[in-house]
Amino acid sequence: MELSARNQLSGTITDVKLGTIMAEVTVDIGGQTLVSVITRGSAERLNLKAGDTVTVIIKATEIMLGKN
Amino acid sequence: MELSARNQLSGTITDVKLGTIMAEVTVDIGGQTLVSVITRGSAERLNLKAGDTVTVIIKATEIMLGKN
Amino acid sequence: MELSARNQLSGTITDVKLGTIMAEVTVDIGGQTLVSVITRGSAERLNLKAGDTVTVIIKATEIMLGKN
Amino acid sequence: MELSARNQLSGTITDVKLGTIMAEVTVDIGGQTLVSVITRGSAERLNLKAGDTVTVIIKATEIMLGKN
Amino acid sequence: MELSARNQLSGTITDVKLGTIMAEVTVDIGGQTLVSVITRGSAERLNLKAGDTVTVIIKATEIMLGKN
Amino acid sequence: MELSARNQLSGTITDVKLGTIMAEVTVDIGGQTLVSVITRGSAERLNLKAGDTVTVIIKATEIMLGKN
Numbered sequence: 001m002e003l004s005a006r007n008q009l010s011g012t013i014t015d016v017k018l019g020t021i022m023a024e025v026t027v028d029i030g031g032q033t034l035v036s037v038i039t040r041g042s043a044e045r046l047n048l049k050a051g052d053t054v055t056v057i058i059k060a061t062e063i064m065l066g067k068n
Numbered sequence: 069m070e071l072s073a074r075n076q077l078s079g080t081i082t083d084v085k086l087g088t089i090m091a092e093v094t095v096d097i098g099g100q101t102l103v104s105v106i107t108r109g110s111a112e113r114l115n116l117k118a119g120d121t122v123t124v125i126i127k128a129t130e131i132m133l134g135k136n
Numbered sequence: 137m138e139l140s141a142r143n144q145l146s147g148t149i150t151d152v153k154l155g156t157i158m159a160e161v162t163v164d165i166g167g168q169t170l171v172s173v174i175t176r177g178s179a180e181r182l183n184l185k186a187g188d189t190v191t192v193i194i195k196a197t198e199i200m201l202g203k204n
Numbered sequence: 205m206e207l208s209a210r211n212q213l214s215g216t217i218t219d220v221k222l223g224t225i226m227a228e229v230t231v232d233i234g235g236q237t238l239v240s241v242i243t244r245g246s247a248e249r250l251n252l253k254a255g256d257t258v259t260v261i262i263k264a265t266e267i268m269l270g271k272n
Numbered sequence: 273m274e275l276s277a278r279n280q281l282s283g284t285i286t287d288v289k290l291g292t293i294m295a296e297v298t299v300d301i302g303g304q305t306l307v308s309v310i311t312r313g314s315a316e317r318l319n320l321k322a323g324d325t326v327t328v329i330i331k332a333t334e335i336m337l338g339k340n
Numbered sequence: 341m342e343l344s345a346r347n348q349l350s351g352t353i354t355d356v357k358l359g360t361i362m363a364e365v366t367v368d369i370g371g372q373t374l375v376s377v378i379t380r381g382s383a384e385r386l387n388l389k390a391g392d393t394v395t396v397i398i399k400a401t402e403i404m405l406g407k408n
Contacts, residue, residue: 055134
């Protein structure tokens with residue numbers, strides 16, 4: 001399946017932290033770190049764990065910009 | 069000002085495309101490309117143009133993951 | 137690729153309307169209608185058109201509820 | 205009150221799971237299942253429980269599409 | 273209908289700007305200004321115009337914080 | 341850093357509630373109350389606590405409108 005999301009970056013999970021409802025997944029993308037919050041249910045369904053190769057997916061409308 | 073947003077990546081604008089209401093800004097972050105859609109009003113207020121150094125800001129709850 | 141997004145519904149595109157930056161895609165999912173706004177760039181990259189079978193993908197944190 | 209949100213589907217709650225801050229609400233919409241994550245405070249304020257009829261509300265900009 | 277959205281502020285529309293797909297609606301809430309981007313279709317369906325009293329609705333997960 | 345986000349309101353934190361993954365921060369903006377959900381990690385990194393002056397930041401595409 002090809003996604004409409006404009007932003008798809010490949011990375012490696014470095015940490016998964018589980019709460020009751022949510023999960024926080026830390027992903028290294030070529031030396032930079034991204035943190036994703038998904039449901040615990042999804043983290044378990046995908047069996048996400050440190051070392052997994054994942055694709056980070058971000059809809060273009062969700063990205064803000066800052067300028068110095 | 070320090071932001072709550074967990075994800076802040078530094079990049080360089082490579083393209084700005086303006087519509088009536090929205091604007092599409094393409095940013096190179098260390099060799100990977102991200103596309104952000106913001107309002108045209110914001111693109112003009114920040115005077116965004118190719119070559120500008122910007123910070124890409126993404127709330128953790130807006131990041132999805134895909135696993136092969 | 138398996139997605140973290142909890143909500144994935146199958147549907148059929150009934151209309152695609154293109155703006156300068158954005159595109160509005162109407163999808164029938166078993167008799168109910170959903171409207172998605174994505175970038176025009178994505179609509180063109182996926183070559184979206186009426187009659188296409190698509191998957192509608194929604195992150196759980198983006199769904200609100202109303203109760204009468 | 206009439207909402208700007210383009211997507212409003214009627215459904216029935218099948219499960220409510222409470223965390224400390226968030227709550228996960230599962231809704232059946234005509235045979236398909238949607239999962240919504242809202243705050244626990246909202247789930248309690250609306251007194252959401254299995255069997256309740258609810259409206260699922262999704263802003264058009266939050267819907268992604270996938271095509272095979 | 274009572275909404276799960278935690279943030280509902282009353283305001284008055286001061287401007288509506290229409291694009292092909294999107295619309296930008298400016299709302300005064302007690303002296304402060306908020307800008308909302310919705311679909312043109314929704315702006316027309318609700319017949320939004322300057323002077324209208326509206327409720328601004330924001331999901332708690334969509335609000336970021338900054339601290340100096 | 342100047343942000344693309346159109347909506348930036350000044351307020352004072354009145355409550356911070358911590359979960360395992362998420363945190364709920366209540367902010368008073370000139371007599372009205374907003375609730376923000378961010379990660380617990382961000383709440384701790386910014387050392388958010390009642391009495392802090394903060395800026396509430398909301399992307400225009402995340403604001404819905406309701407009309408009576």
